[in-house]
Amino acid sequence: MCESAAYILKEDKLERVMENVVNVDPFEGKVYLTDLLGEQKIVDGKIKEIRLMDHKIIISEAI
Amino acid sequence: MCESAAYILKEDKLERVMENVVNVDPFEGKVYLTDLLGEQKIVDGKIKEIRLMDHKIIISEAI
Numbered sequence: 001m002c003e004s005a006a007y008i009l010k011e012d013k014l015e016r017v018m019e020n021v022v023n024v025d026p027f028e029g030k031v032y033l034t035d036l037l038g039e040q041k042i043v044d045g046k047i048k049e050i051r052l053m054d055h056k057i058i059i060s061e062a063i
Numbered sequence: 064m065c066e067s068a069a070y071i072l073k074e075d076k077l078e079r080v081m082e083n084v085v086n087v088d089p090f091e092g093k094v095y096l097t098d099l100l101g102e103q104k105i106v107d108g109k110i111k112e113i114r115l116m117d118h119k120i121i122i123s124e125a126i
Contacts, residue, residue: 002065002115024113047110050087050120052065057113 004055006033008043014058017043024050024057031059067118069096071106077121080106087113087120094122 006021007014018041023034026047033041044062051058069084070077081104086097089110096104107125114121 002067002118004065004115022115024110024115026110047087047089050113052067052085052087052115055065 002052002055003036004050004052004057006031006041006043006057006059008045008059008061009048010061017041017059021057029062033057065115065118066099067113067115067120069094069104069106069120069122071108071122071124072111073124080104080122084120092125096120 003020003022006018008017018033020036021033022036025032031043043059045059048058048060066083066085069081071080081096083099084096085099088095094106106122108122111121111123
C-alpha cells in the first residue's frame, strides 16, 4: 500500500497529524488531507516535502 | 513500491513529466522532483493534488 503519514513541522519537530493519507490537496494556505477511509483533515500550512519511500508528507506550518 | 508519476496540467490535459518519482519538493514557484535513480527534474508550477492510490502527482503550470 502506498498511503503515507502526514506531519507538520513545528519548531524543527515533526508532529504527526494523520495516518494512512491517500490524497493531498494544497489550496490557498491550507492542505487538505484525506485518508484511506475518506476522513478529511485540513491543516494550515503548505507542503514542504514529500518522501514517498519513507511514506512521509511534511507540511510546514503557516506563519 | 510507492513511487508515483508526476504530471503537469496544461490546458486541462495531463502531460507526464517524470516516472518513478520518490521525492517532491515545492519551493518558490518550482517543484523539484527526484526519481528512484536520483535523477532530478525541476518544473515551473505548484502541486495541485496528490493521489497516492493512483500513483499520481499533479502539478499545475505556473502562469
